[in-house]
Every structure is written in structure tokens, then in C-alpha cells.
Amino acid sequence: MDLLNYAFMQRALLAAVLVGLTAPAIGTYLVQRRQAVMGDGIGHVALTGVALGFLLNASPVWLATLVAVLGAVGMELIRSRGRTSGDIALAMLFYGGLAGGVMIINLAPGGSTSNLTSYLFGSITTVSAEDITAVVVLAAFVLAVTLGLRRQLFAVCQDEEFARVTGLPVRLLNLLLAVTAAVTVTVAMRIVGLLLVSAMMVIPVAAAQRVTRGFAATLAVAMGIGVLVSLSGTVATYYIDAPSGATIVLLAIAVFTVLTALSAPLARRRAEAARAAEEVCTRDDVKV
Amino acid sequence: MESKPAEPAEQPVISLRGAVASLGSRPVLRGVDLAVRRGEVVALLGANGSGKSTAVRAVVGQVPLSGGELSLFGTPFRRFRDWSRIGYVPQRTTAASGVPATVREVVSAGRLARTRFGVLRKADKAAVGRALALVDMEGYADASVGALSGGQHQRVLIARALAAEPELLIMDEPMAGVDLANQEVLANAVREQVAAGATVLLVLHELGPLEPLIDRAVVLRDGCVVHDGAPPEAVGQHALPGHDHVHPHAAHDAEPLRTGLLS
Numbered sequence: 001m002d003l004l005n006y007a008f009m010q011r012a013l014l015a016a017v018l019v020g021l022t023a024p025a026i027g028t029y030l031v032q033r034r035q036a037v038m039g040d041g042i043g044h045v046a047l048t049g050v051a052l053g054f055l056l057n058a059s060p061v062w063l064a065t066l067v068a069v070l071g072a073v074g075m076e077l078i079r080s081r082g083r084t085s086g087d088i089a090l091a092m093l094f095y096g097g098l099a100g101g102v103m104i105i106n107l108a109p110g111g112s113t114s115n116l117t118s119y120l121f122g123s124i125t126t127v128s129a130e131d132i133t134a135v136v137v138l139a140a141f142v143l144a145v146t147l148g149l150r151r152q153l154f155a156v157c158q159d160e161e162f163a164r165v166t167g168l169p170v171r172l173l174n175l176l177l178a179v180t181a182a183v184t185v186t187v188a189m190r191i192v193g194l195l196l197v198s199a200m201m202v203i204p205v206a207a208a209q210r211v212t213r214g215f216a217a218t219l220a221v222a223m224g225i226g227v228l229v230s231l232s233g234t235v236a237t238y239y240i241d242a243p244s245g246a247t248i249v250l251l252a253i254a255v256f257t258v259l260t261a262l263s264a265p266l267a268r269r270r271a272e273a274a275r276a277a278e279e280v281c282t283r284d285d286v287k288v
Numbered sequence: 289m290e291s292k293p294a295e296p297a298e299q300p301v302i303s304l305r306g307a308v309a310s311l312g313s314r315p316v317l318r319g320v321d322l323a324v325r326r327g328e329v330v331a332l333l334g335a336n337g338s339g340k341s342t343a344v345r346a347v348v349g350q351v352p353l354s355g356g357e358l359s360l361f362g363t364p365f366r367r368f369r370d371w372s373r374i375g376y377v378p379q380r381t382t383a384a385s386g387v388p389a390t391v392r393e394v395v396s397a398g399r400l401a402r403t404r405f406g407v408l409r410k411a412d413k414a415a416v417g418r419a420l421a422l423v424d425m426e427g428y429a430d431a432s433v434g435a436l437s438g439g440q441h442q443r444v445l446i447a448r449a450l451a452a453e454p455e456l457l458i459m460d461e462p463m464a465g466v467d468l469a470n471q472e473v474l475a476n477a478v479r480e481q482v483a484a485g486a487t488v489l490l491v492l493h494e495l496g497p498l499e500p501l502i503d504r505a506v507v508l509r510d511g512c513v514v515h516d517g518a519p520p521e522a523v524g525q526h527a528l529p530g531h532d533h534v535h536p537h538a539a540h541d542a543e544p545l546r547t548g549l550l551s
Contacts, residue, residue, distance in 0.1 A: 032387040151406035155397040158385055161378050165348045166401040166452070167371030205387065213432040214390035270435075 003238050011132045012124035012191065012244075016234040018139035019188040019200060020227035024208075025146035026184045027201030028219045029177055033157040038075060038178075039198035042185045044094045045071030046194055047101030049186075050119045055108040060119070061134045065186040071097060072182035076174055122193035122245030124237050131190055138187045145180045146219075153177060154215055191230065193245035199252065200226060207256035210263040225255055299362040300325050301456050301487045302347055308355030309346055316342045318511040319356070324456075329478075329488040329501050331519060334508035340491045341379060343508060344460050347489065348376050361456075372401035375449030377459040380442055391436070391444050392429040395419055398448035419447040422477045439470025446477060457481060459490040463498070471497050495519060 003009045023039075030038050049067030053060030071093060078089045105111045118126045127135070146153070155163040156173045164170045181201075188197045208221035233248030240247070302324040309317040316339045324330045332340040345351045347358065349365060358365040361373060375398070398419070399412045408416075420426045423443035428436065433444055442462060449457060457478070463471050475497040482488060482501055495502060499519065507515035 028387055032385050034386045036386070149406065151396065151400060151403075151408070154389070154393065155400055158389060158394065158397060159378065161345075161350055162376060162397070162448070163400075164350065165371060165374065165376040165378075166398065167369065168400060209388060213388050213430070213435075215387055215393050218387050 003235065007129075008125055008127065009238060011127045011129065012234050013231065015127050015132060015135050015187075015191050016124075016230040016244075016248075017227055018135055019191045020230035021223050022139050022142040022146070022184045023188050023192070023197065023200035024204040024222035024226035025219065026142060026177075026181050027205045028215070028222055029146070029153050029157050030181060030201060031205045032154070032215070035079070036202045037198065038072075038181055039185060039201040040195075041075060041090060041094045041097075042068050042072050042182050043189075043194035043197045044101075045097030046182070046185050046189065047116065047119065048097045048104060049101075050116065050189075050194075051101040051104035051108065051111070054111045054115060055104050059130065059134070061131050061186055061189070064119075064189060065134075065138065065183060067097075068182035068185050069179050072178040073175060076178035080171070080174060118193075119189055120193050120195045121243040122189075122191050122196065122248070124191065124234055124244045127190045135187050135190065138183045142180055142184050142187060145176060149173070149176070150216070150219070158215075191234065191244050192248055193243065196245040196249050199249040200230070203249070203252040203256055204229070207252070207259045210256070210259040211266075225252070229255060301328075301361055302489060303359045303362075304343070304347060304356065305358075306356035307343070307346055307353050307358065309342060309351050309353050311342065311351075316351075316511050317346065317353075320508070320511065320513055321516075322347070322506060322513070324487060324489050326487055327482075327485055329482055329503045330490075331495065331498070331502045331505045332489065332491045332508065333493075333495075333505055333520070338508040339511040340508045341460055342511075344458055344489060344491050348374065348458055372452045373455045375452055375454030375457045377445050377449045377457070377462055379460040380438070380445060380464065388432045388434055390430050391420070391425060391433055391447075392416065394433055394444055395447045395451050398451035401452045415453060416451050419451040422450055422480060423447045424473050437467075437470075439466040439473075442466050443470065443473060443477075446474060450477070450481070455486060457486055457488045457490070459488070461491050461493060463496050464493060468497075475501070 004013075027036075027039065030036055046064040046068035049064035050060040052058075052067065053063040056063070074093060075090060101116065102113055105113060105116055152168055152173055155166065155168060156170055156177075160170060184201070185194065185197050188200055192200050204222040204225040205218065207225050208218045212218045212221055229251040230248050233251045234244055236251075237244040237247050300323040302322065304320060304322040307317045307320040307322070308315070320339070320343055322343065332343060334340040342351050346353055347360075360368045361370060363370070396408060396416050399408060399416055400406055402415070403409070403412055417426065420429055423446050425440065425443050425447060428440065433441060436444065442465075446459070446462060449459070462474060466474065478488060478498060479501055488501075490498070492498065502519045504517065505515065505519040506513055507520070
């Protein structure tokens with residue numbers, strides 16, 4: 001494995017493992033409460049932060065984190081109000097973030113939209129030593145929240161009203177979830193890219209669901225699939241010289257397809273068993 | 289206002305006085321008084337839109353009151369923190385969650401109020417097991433809730449409420465969409481709780497198999513209490529206390545009370 005001899009590749013592989021763990025972990029909660037596109041929205045908003053980094057000559061990763069967190073908190077506030085106009089407000093936030101990013105990068109000295117490409121689609125050669133420190137710290141935070149508070153977050157995402165009546169600090173947990181999603185976006189930004197971040201939050205979860213019946217199992221299998229595809233995608237990118245984000249996402253879709261094909265006969269058998277059980281019950285009911 | 293934490297025995301478990309609430313611009317509760325004493329089983333009845341669901345959701349703090357007072361276990365709602373004393377069964381929604389969950393996972397969520405930092409100890413797992421046994425769902429602990437029938441799903445939601453071993457059970461239409469066999473299982477579970485001294489407030493569309501358990505019925509109409517006393521007998525709409533014998537020639541805005549007792 002000569003690729004391990006390169007420092008940039010060691011950093012890329014470490015980042016890939018962390019993306020594979022964190023994105024599906026937070027994604028499981030987002031999918032659970034049918035907020036699968038939230039990661040996409042945060043990705044758009046984070047672009048403004050990246051461009052600000054160029055403009056202010058500061059770290060794009062930390063500024064992206066800051067702007068993404070602000071955007072995610074805004075999205076959560078809009079969601080929790082439950083207004084019908086929330087849809088439009090979210091759209092404004094998404095496109096405002098994207099347009100803001102493009103505008104600001106062109107204002108930066110020597111900046112142009114092409115600077116953004118590696119952030120939009122991911123690139124393994126760009127993970128700097130400075131970036132990797134940020135990625136490790138942020139990923140540790142994401143894992144601490146998504147695994148350490150899994151029962152509380154599960155309760156909130158499963159049934160918010162019930163969670164409030166058990167006395168859980170629901171508003172705080174919702175904000176924490178939004179902040180964690182934002183942090184995950186910046187963890188994944190370098191490897192998967194801002195436009196494809198959401199795919200890593202959603203596809204491994206969708207794939208895992210094909211073979212799981214419970215929440216904890218889905219979380220674990222999704223994280224396993226995440227690590228598998230992001231690691232193999234990063235390695236493949238080393239050889240084929242493609243944007244890592246695209247490779248990883250296509251691999252994730254392939255895993256989803258394979259699991260769907262494998263689970264179809266299983267699901268059919270289960271449905272048949274359920275139908276058979278129902279028939280027996282009906283016959284019993286008639287007798288009573 | 290008294291600030292003593294001690295609860296005198298006669299202190300009602302739920303005390304709602306002059307509750308006023310609106311959803312949007314529509315007033316839904318217009319001065320509702322509701323007191324439930326320890327050990328009582330009280331049914332809230334009323335037609336669709338009478339405010340009965342809003343009333344129970346107000347009791348658990350899920351509908352803000354624009355007027356009136358609420359206290360739980362003698363504590364004003366603002367300062368109430370003892371959530372583990374309450375087992376809440378919200379109205380069952382058919383909206384499936386995006387990720388599968390097992391029966392045990394859902395019921396365990398009901399135990400969180402009794403845990404520190406969400407860590408389930410041995411005793412907590414035992415309580416979850418007991419709650420599953422109470423609704424006769426132990427055999428389904430590792431099944432996905434998405435694969436259950438409506439009645440089984442409702443049993444899971446009740447087990448979730450019972451997992452915290454609450455003193456007060458609040459249920460919003462627990463029998464809605466539940467077949468007779470499942471209704472019997474649910475009624476048995478509630479009966480055991482009542483025998484063990486639990487207080488129960490429940491919204492019902494019809495009294496059904498729970499009828500013998502019910503001490504008192506509160507009938508709402510248009511956001512007002514129109515009856516508070518013995519449960520109505522299910523012999524017909526005219527036998528219903530609070531039924532004000534409006535006839536077709538009466539004022540057109542006086543819609544006859546429909547509790548669904550006949551349906």
C-alpha cells in the first residue's frame with residue numbers, strides 16, 4: 001500500500017474514516033424526522049463561510065463551521081415555529097448561502113469561483129495538516145453527541161410531543177442536533193464536498209434500513225456502510241484521479257442498490273408470512 | 289399562592305381552572321374547569337372539535353393557555369418538573385418515522401424521565417419489560433413498530449407511558465382505531481393501573497370496554513364543560529347528561545351533542 005507513504009493520503013484517509021462515521025450518524029436522526037434535505041441546506045449556507053475564509057484570509061474550515069452553525073440554528077428556529085411559510089424561508093436561506101458564497105469569493109483578492117470547486121465536490125489532495133486538526137476535533141464532537149445522547153435524540157426525533165412530556169429539554173436537544181448537523185457538514189466538506197454532503201447523511205441510512213428493524217441497528221449499520229464507502233472511495237480516487245465526493249457517493253448508491261436487491265426476497269417472504277398469519281387470525285375470529 | 293412543596297391529601301392531581309386557549313384565531317377552550325383527584329378515573333367526552341383533545345394537551349403543557357391556571361400534583365405548571373409521575377399517551381398518528389425502531393426502543397423512550405443522562409440501568413430495563421408485559425407485547429419486543437397493526441401500535445404507546453411507572457396516566461383517544469380484541473387488552477392494562485392506585489384522565493370517543501372503570505365523565509361542547517358527573521349511560525343520545533334536547537326547529541347554531549356513543 002504505497003499510498004500510505006504520502007502524508008496527504010494519510011490525512012485524507014483519516015478524514016474519510018471520520019466522514020464515514022459522522023455523516024451517517026447525524027443523518028440517521030435527520031432521516032428519522034424526515035429532515036433529510038437539511039444537510040443539503042447547511043451545505044449551501046456553509047459555502048458563504050468558505051468564501052469568507054478566503055476574503056478574510058482565515059481558515060475556511062472554521063469560518064464554514066461558524067456560518068453553517070448559524071444557518072442550521074436559523075433552520076431549526078424556522079422548523080420549530082412550524083409555519084407554512086417555513087418552506088420559503090428555508091429556500092431563501094439555501095440560495096442566499098450559495099449566492100453569498102459565490103459573490104464573496106469573487107470579492108476576495110485573487111479569488112474566483114474555481115476556488116470553490118474542491119469545496120463543492122471534495123478533493124483528497126487538499127486536506128491540509130491544519131484542516132485535519134479541525135476535522136478530528138469537530139468529528140469527536142459529532143460522535144459524542146450522536147452516540148452519547150442517542151436515547152434522548154431518538155425520543156425527540158421519534159415523537160417530539162411525548163419527549164416534551166417526559167421532561168426532556170427538547171428545544172435544547174433540537175438546537176444541539178442542528179448544530180451537530182452543521183458541524184458534520186464541515187467535517188465532510190473536504191472529502192465529500194458541500195454539494196454531496198447530504199448524500200452521505202442519507203444514502204447509508206437508506207441502505208441500512210433495507211436490512212434492519214431497529215433504530216440502534218440502523219445507526220450502526222449506516223455508520224459501517226459510511227466508513228466502507230468513504231474509505232474505498234478515497235482509495236479509488238488516489239488511483240483514478242476523480243473528485244472524491246463523486247466516487248464516494250456513487251459507491252454509496254451502489255451499496256444501496258445491492259442491499260435493496262438482496263433484501264427484496266426477504267421483505268417478500270416477511271410480507272407473505274404476515275399475510276398468512278392474518279388469514280389464520282381471521283378464521284379464528286369467525287369461530288369466536 | 290401557596291409555595292409549600294408538600295401535597296395535602298385533598299389536593300387534586302390535576303387542577304385546571306378557567307382554562308382559555310385558542311388554536312390560531314379560533315378559541316378552543318373557553319373557560320374550562322377540570323379537577324382530577326388522586327385515584328380517580330375521569331373520561332373527557334365530547335364531539336369532534338369540542339376541545340377535549342386540546343384540554344388534555346393543555347394539561348400536559350402542550351397547548352399554551354391564554355387564561356386560567358393549571359397545576360399538577362399541587363405545583364403550578366410553571367414550576368412543575370416531576371414529569372416521571374405522568375405517563376402520557378398522545379393521539380396515535382399514522383405518520384411513520386423515517387427510520388425503523390423496535391418496540392423495545394420506543395418503550396424505552398418512556399423510561400427516560402426516570403434515568404440520569406439517558407443511561408438505562410438494569411432496573412430500567414426491567415421496568416421496560418414489565419410495561420411490555422402489561423400490554424401483552426413481550427413477544428414483539430424486537431419487532432419493528434412499523435410492522436404492527438394499529439391496535440398493537442397503540443399497546444406499544446401505552447407501554448411507553450407505563451415504562452416510567454407513573455402515578456397519573458393521561459391518554460388521548462387510546463381506543464381510536466383499535467379493534468375489540470386489542471381494546472380488551474388495553475382495558476386490562478388500565479384496570480391493573482387503577483387497581484394499583486393510578487389516577488387516569490382519558491379522552492374517549494365512546495366509553496367502550498373501559499366503561500366500568502370510569503368514575504366520572506366530563507363532557508365538553510364548544511370549549512365549555514356541559515356536564516361533570518356520572519358517566520353517561522350508553523343507551524342513546526337522549527340519555528346523555530348534558531344533552532339539551534335540541535330539536536331540528538331549535539336554533540340552528542345549537543348543534544346537537546355527539547359523543548359518538550352510538551357510533
